[in-house]
Amino acid sequence: MASAAAGSWSKRWIRPEVWPLFFATGTAVGICGMQLIRNITGNPEVRVLKEKRAAGVLENHDEGKRYSQHGFRKFIDGRKPEIMENLNSWMADPPK
Template sequence: MAAAAASSSSAAWKRWIRPEVYPLFLATGVAVSICVGQLVRNITGNPEVRVLKEKRAAGVLENFDEGRRYSQHGFRKFIDGRRPEIMPSINSFFADPPKY
């Protein structure tokens, strides 16, 4: 009985763990890590999320500075003021052709 279970798990392992599947695992791992990072950021840093019972009992806080620090994080400050384009040089090449 145990040999059949070991054999079936070995077959499943050989089916799914192949070099062709590595990019799928990589993309899934990156997506899961982004989700986990965002969840940890929200639980630990969001002023509206209170995990401890003592902090929940405080009710609604008028804490504008903490909210501003949370919403204006480093990445948002980095992209603030930039044009919302992924590839600006290609966009300008096709949108504004050179004039001869």
């Protein structure tokens, strides 16, 4: 009976149509995991160890700025918040 259930599971889920769902879900879980690890290890407001929690509120502005101004934010800083800048400018101000 167990082999019949295993056979139906593989027929249902191991098909080519389902692989994009697996990849999308795996990517989302990976991104969430990376963000969780980044927050636990690098966020100055998160203190896992009891000794660090006893310190209370710290006024460590440099560490907070270093955490918030990461590489991707520095890359997009100062750019227009548009996805297709050329298309948007052409639609807003078409050539005459």
